[in-house]
Amino acid sequence: MIESAQSHAELLEAFRDAMRHVAATVYAVTARLDGQPYGILATAVNSLSFDPPSLLVCINRTASLHAPLQEADRFAVNVLGLTNRDVARHFMQPSGPDRFAVGEWDDVLGVPVLATAQSSFVCRKVNSHAFGTHTVFIGELLAAHHRHDAAPLTYFDRGYIDISEAPRDGD
Numbered sequence: 001m002i003e004s005a006q007s008h009a010e011l012l013e014a015f016r017d018a019m020r021h022v023a024a025t026v027y028a029v030t031a032r033l034d035g036q037p038y039g040i041l042a043t044a045v046n047s048l049s050f051d052p053p054s055l056l057v058c059i060n061r062t063a064s065l066h067a068p069l070q071e072a073d074r075f076a077v078n079v080l081g082l083t084n085r086d087v088a089r090h091f092m093q094p095s096g097p098d099r100f101a102v103g104e105w106d107d108v109l110g111v112p113v114l115a116t117a118q119s120s121f122v123c124r125k126v127n128s129h130a131f132g133t134h135t136v137f138i139g140e141l142l143a144a145h146h147r148h149d150a151a152p153l154t155y156f157d158r159g160y161i162d163i164s165e166a167p168r169d170g171d
């Protein structure tokens with residue numbers, strides 16, 4: 001049995017270092033409330049189940065999207081592709097409707113959806129669970145679109161990388 005002698009600070013540093021080297025797909029999670037669009041860049045997103053088709057997103061309570069998402073009935077998960085680097089960069093600018101000034105945004109079932117995203121999922125918010133600094137929002141799929149020619153935008157070691165050209169196992 002390994003007894004951990006790590007302090008809380010050491011644990012956090014090890015966690016941060018480890019997560020820095022976990023390659024993650026980049027998403028723009030969006031919602032609309034009272035006509036106003038909201039969105040943040042996120043990597044803490046996952047498919048949850050196929051029956052029913054559902055997704056989860058983990059949103060920091062301090063994020064500008066959090067309060068609107070608590071109120072909204074729907075949200076969208078836009079899977080960013082390599083061609084969406086401009087949107088990823090722009091989403092790190094100060095929050096507000098201006099966040100949607102870059103990229104081609106459509107309205108799908110009342111939610112902002114990036115027309116050029118690799119994939120997009122519009123969800124009906126069905127559940128949420130607060131934990132620590134974040135809330136996990138669960139959404140059931142209402143609409144899904146995928147571009148077969150797309151290559152994913154991947155976040156790794158504090159930067160964006162292209163994994164589409166990486167050799168496959170056996171190549």
Ligand SMILES: Cc1cc2nc3c(=O)[nH]c(=O)nc-3n(C[C@H](O)[C@H](O)[C@H](O)COP(=O)(O)O)c2cc1C
Nearest residue numbers: 040041042043044058059060062063064065095155
């Ligand atoms: C690559 C990357 C991944 C991120 N992933 C998440 C995430 O999964 N959940 C989250 O709440 N914030 C995440 N953030 C932070 C948000 O994008 C955002 O910067 C922060 O919540 C502040 O947003 P605001 O300016 O809209 O309040 C991520 C940021 C980056 C650069």
